[in-house]
Amino acid sequence: MAVPAVFARNSHGSNGVLFSSPIRPKFGSCGVVMILLFILPASSGIRIKEMQVPGIVKVGSTVQLACRYDLEGANLYSLTWWRGAEQFYQFSPSSADPVIIYDSPGIVVDVMKSEREVVVLHNISHATSGKYKCEVLEDYPSFEKDSEVRVMEVIDEPKSSPQLSVSKQQWSPGEELKANCTSPWARPPSELDWYINDVKIPAHHSLLVTEGERGWGMGFGMGMGVNDVGWTGPGGDGLSRTSRLTLVLRESHFSVGGRATLKCDATYKRAYHRSSKVHLITPGYRTAAPSQKLYGCAVTMVTGLWWSAVAALVPLVLVSGACEEPTFVDTVDPVQRICGT
Structure with a gap:
């Protein structure tokens, strides 16, 4: 192994004596790192600073994809967009045709609004869903590249609020409440949650009804009862769901006047929120006492x-x-x- 030449102080205290010696100087790990950083030139390379792809979008909407990068002194050779394994957009500043758009199912690029770091897609459909990758490539001589991946999901919202029905209107503490909540068709299907007096009811009190089961018939205040559920709508993976609630009512559920509010929420990953509610009353519930009405008159x-x-x-x-x-x-x-x- 070759012995490095080093500067050292001799026994007489003079500096700058260059010698080659089998005595190896002791360097700690920090010293080695500092020497390497001093000797090696600083490396540069292209990198993506920010990638923007909306996580959830609605059918028929327009979205903007963004891929912002730092060249760090280099030149850009190309920026490309991929959905899965299919490339649909390429920007090459040094080419005769800087922008090239490739056909891909569900991808409709707005050429007039797309540019170096931004690509606009319109007429979003379920075929637009998938994993999106932005890849930037540095020009000659390094041709280094960097890429990022994001996922986009396309959804159909329900057209109306969920349908909530109960078996009767008047209830007493100790009775077992039975209620149905059916969400309209949505793709993917809605998530259903129950609340009583704005307090969420634990999930073990409810279950999703399978295909062919029915509710308890006519409700009140919300129209007809629940029909067959489990059918699929357009596209095959949409669904109208029904949640069946069974809950033993307690005195704490009712206000002093004898009323409780039952609510059902239909949501999906905070993309939308639909809600329906009914009021449960005790047999002695009154809207206003007769004495109060007379006193007011x-x-x-x-x-x-x-x-x-x-x-x-x-x-x-x-x-x-x-x-x-x-x-x-x-x-x-x-x-x-x-x-x-």
């Missing part, structure tokens, strides 16, 4: 009579020029003086 009548009396007294006061303080019975509201104090 009495207040209105007393107040109306009082102001009628005031209106009748005003002309008398103006004619006589006197400012007398009439005597009133303190009823509902404090009575202010007619004349100034």
